[in-house]
Amino acid sequence: DAGVIQSxxxxxxxxxxxxxxxxxxxxxxxxxxxxRQTMMRGLELLIYFxxxxxxxxxxxxxxRFSAKMPNxxxxxxxxxxxxxxxxxxxxxxxxxxxxxxxxxxxxxxxRLTVL
Amino acid sequence: xxxxxxxxxxxNVPEGATVAxxxxxxxxxxxxxxxxxxxxxxxxxxxxxxxxxxxxxxxxTAQLNRASQYISLLIRDSKLSDSATYLCVGAxxxxxxxxxxxxxTELSVKP
Numbered sequence: 347d348a349g350v351i352q353s354x355x356x357x358x359x360x361x362x363x364x365x366x367x368x369x370x371x372x373x374x375x376x377x378x379x380x381x382r383q384t385m386m387r388g389l390e391l392l393i394y395f396x397x398x399x400x401x402x403x404x405x406x407x408x409x410r411f412s413a414k415m416p417n418x419x420x421x422x423x424x425x426x427x428x429x430x431x432x433x434x435x436x437x438x439x440x441x442x443x444x445x446x447x448x449x450x451x452x453x454x455x456x457r458l459t460v461l
Numbered sequence: 462x463x464x465x466x467x468x469x470x471x472x473n474v475p476e477g478a479t480v481a482x483x484x485x486x487x488x489x490x491x492x493x494x495x496x497x498x499x500x501x502x503x504x505x506x507x508x509x510x511x512x513x514x515x516x517x518x519x520x521x522t523a524q525l526n527r528a529s530q531y532i533s534l535l536i537r538d539s540k541l542s543d544s545a546t547y548l549c550v551g552a553x554x555x556x557x558x559x560x561x562x563x564x565x566t567e568l569s570v571k572p
Binding site for chain 1: 493494495503504505506507510548550552554558559560561562563564565
């Protein structure tokens with residue numbers, strides 16, 4: 347079975363541009379998480395969904411960030427306008443029984459560089 | 462204060478050494494804990510769960526002390542392939558199942 351699929355794997359953009367990151371969770375998983383990882387701050391939870399509904403977006407840094415999950419097989423994280431401090435690796439993860447197992451299945455990440 | 466805090470590392474140890482990582486958590490509502498492993502430039506993956514009674518998986522032993530709000534991971538007879546970053550994770554089930562990651566502790570096992 348395919349794991350969590352993220353795209354793009356790498357993106358280099360200029361400050362002010364819009365960035366859209368995409369995620370396809372594992373089929374059958376009902377939770378989807380977006381995390382951001384930097385050297386300074388580690389792995390930070392941005393937002394997560396349960397059955398396509400946003401449950402907690404308290405980790406979203408500011409209004410420039412938005413996330414959607416229009417259906418069970420697709421989610422996007424958008425940054426508009428992007429800034430250099432947004433440079434990070436953005437991970438999407440999905441799960442089915444993480445409350446029991448603690449297991450999130452992560453994608454390979456989208457490495458974003460904002461110049 | 463971060464909800465989950467870890468030793469910053471890096472830990473540099475020779476092959477065969479025993480190494481211990483510590484983690485503390487601040488939210489007493491955290492109900493479950495886990496250790497994840499992250500290889501360089503890769504995604505995190507679940508290593509093991511942590512139970513109050515302690516649990517062992519081969520060379521790895523995890524322990525939880527709820528009174529002290531403290532979690533540990535012990536690696537015995539370390540191998541070169543154990544080199545990675547180890548992330549302590551707390552689950553906040555009173556907040557819908559959020560998993561909060563510590564910053565991670567880097568381990569480098571040398572020949």
